[in-house]
Amino acid sequence: MEVILVLAAIIAFFALVGLATGVRVVQQFEQGIVFRFGRIQMDAVRGAGLTAIVPIADRLQKVNMQTVAMGVPSQDGITMDNVSVKVDAVVYFRVVDPVKAIVNVQNYVYAVSQVAQTSLRSVIGRSEMQDLLAERDKINGELREIMDGMTEGPWGVRIERVEIKDVSLPESMKRSMARQAEAERERRARIITADGEYQASKRLAAAAHELSKDPASLQLRLLQTVTEVAAEKNSTLVMPLPVEMLRFFDKLSEHVPDTPATREEREEDVTPPALEEAISEPGDQIVAEVAGDPVKSPPRP
Secondary structure (H helix, E strand, O other), X not given: OHHHHHHHHHHHHHHHHHHHHHEEEEXXXXXXXXXXXXXXXXXXXXXXXEEEOOOOOEEEEEEEOOOEEEEEEEEEEEOOOOOEEEEEEEEEEEEOOHHHHHHOOOOHHHHHHHHHHHHHHHHHHHOOHHHHHHOHHHHHHHHHHHHHHHHHHHHOEEEEEEEEEEEEOOHHHHHHHHHHHHHHHHHHHHHHHHHHXXXXXXHHHHHHHHHOOOHHHHHHHHHHHHHHHHOOOOOOOOOOOOHHHHHHHHHHHHOOXXXXXXXXXXXXXXXXXXXXXXXXXXXXXXXXXXXXXXXXXXXXX
C-alpha cells in the first residue's frame, strides 16, 4: 500500500512538472512561435493567452509585436553640393511576420539599426543641404521607402516612419547662412522703403496739383508749415516773399507799353571786343561785318 502511494506521488509530481513545462502564457502584445525538435510546426504561431506545448519536444519563442522606436546614431556625410553635415534620425518599426523575423534574421533589431545607418548616409549623399533643412518630409519618405523595401519582404519587419531629428552644420556654414539671411532681410527692407517713397511721391504730386489750382490753398499750406516750424523754440525762421507779390511784379512787367523809347533802350549797339582792338590799331585795314553792315577802319595817315 505504501508503495502504491509513493508511485502515485511520483506520478503526480511528474504530471505537475509536465503541466508546468507544457503550458505557456502569451501576452496580448506578443505572438509565440513553436519549434518541435528545432522545426517550425504548421500551427507554429500562437496568439495571446494560454497555449499548450509538448514538454521536452517543443520550445516556444515569443516575439514582441509592438512598435519599436529606435534612435539612429549621428551619421557624417557630404551632401551633393559638397557640404559636410552630421544627421541623426529616429526609426519606428514593428514585426508583421514573426516567423520571418525569427528565422530569416538573427537579430532583427540590430539589423534594422544597420540598415537605417547605411540608408541615411546614402540619402545624405544624394541630397542637397537646402533639402535636408527645408524638405524633411520628402527625405523622411525616401528613407522609409528604402528601408521598408529591405526589411519587410525578407525579414517581416515593417518600417512605419522615419524622422530626421537634427542636422548639424559646420560653424563656417552657419555664419554664411546668417550673412545670407541678413542680406535678404536688408534687401526686403530696401524694397519696402522704396515702394513707400514711390507711393508717397505720387500722393505728394497729386496734392501739389490740387493746391496749385487755388493760390489761397498754397498760402494756407505755407502758414501751416510756418506754424510747425515755429513750434521748435531753437529754430530761426526766415519768411520768404509772399507768392502774390511775386506774381504782381510778374504781371506788371507783362503790361509795360512798347514805345520807341523803350525799344531804343533795349537796343544797344554792342561792338565785339576783338573788333574794337582791331579798329584801335592804326594802319590796319579791317573789315568786319556786324549785323550785315560792313565796318571799315580809317586809313593810316
